[in-house]
Amino acid sequence: MTTVTSPMAGRAIGLSAVPDPVFAGAMVGPGTAVDPVRGPAEAVAPVDGVVVSLHPHAFVVVDPDGHGVLVHLGIDTVQLNGVGFETLVNKGDTVTRGRPVVRWNPAAVEAAGKSPICPVVALEATRESLSEVAEDGAVTVGTLLFSWR
Known part of the structure; x- marks a missing residue:
């Protein structure tokens, strides 16, 4: 079983609350989302593995x-062309859970007119293959977001 942990501090809100129909409808895959704490932050690896x-x-x-x-x-945020990230x-690096991957500022994203909400998605999965999905409540870096069996 794979456990996926929060890449940032904030509040779990569930995919259905994401202001994007593709993520909200789980068309990319099932999972959850985090409304991050505003201010400079690092998004960390949610699992051990390879950055593909x-x-x-x-x-x-x-x-x-x-x-x-x-x-x-x-x-x-792709429309920001990398500014602020x-x-x-x-790509190709092996990372351990908790290793910083991207430095960014959710407040700056919001100031640029974009939502800072962060989907965390299990690719090529089904909703039934996930358990313990966090859909509300405060999370810190490393809090369990979901398990994948």
Whole structure:
């Protein structure tokens, strides 16, 4: 079983509360979302694994069992063209849970007119394959967001 932990501090809100129909409808995959604490922050790896995709606003880590986890920093933040985001690892790097991957500022994202809400999605999964999904309540870095069996 893979446990996926929060890449940032904030509040778990569930995917259905994400202000984007693709994420809210779990079209990318099931999971949850975190409304992050405002201010400068680092998004960390939610699992041990390899960074297989890395953009300033999003990254995917695949764990040793082949489970891919997408962390998307805000909604429509690709439109910011990387401004306000700093990648701290490289694609292909092996990371451990909790290692900083991207430095960013959710308050600056919000000031730019974008939602700072962060979907954390189990790629190529079904809702039935997840358990213990956090959909409300405060989370800190490392809090369990969901388990994947």
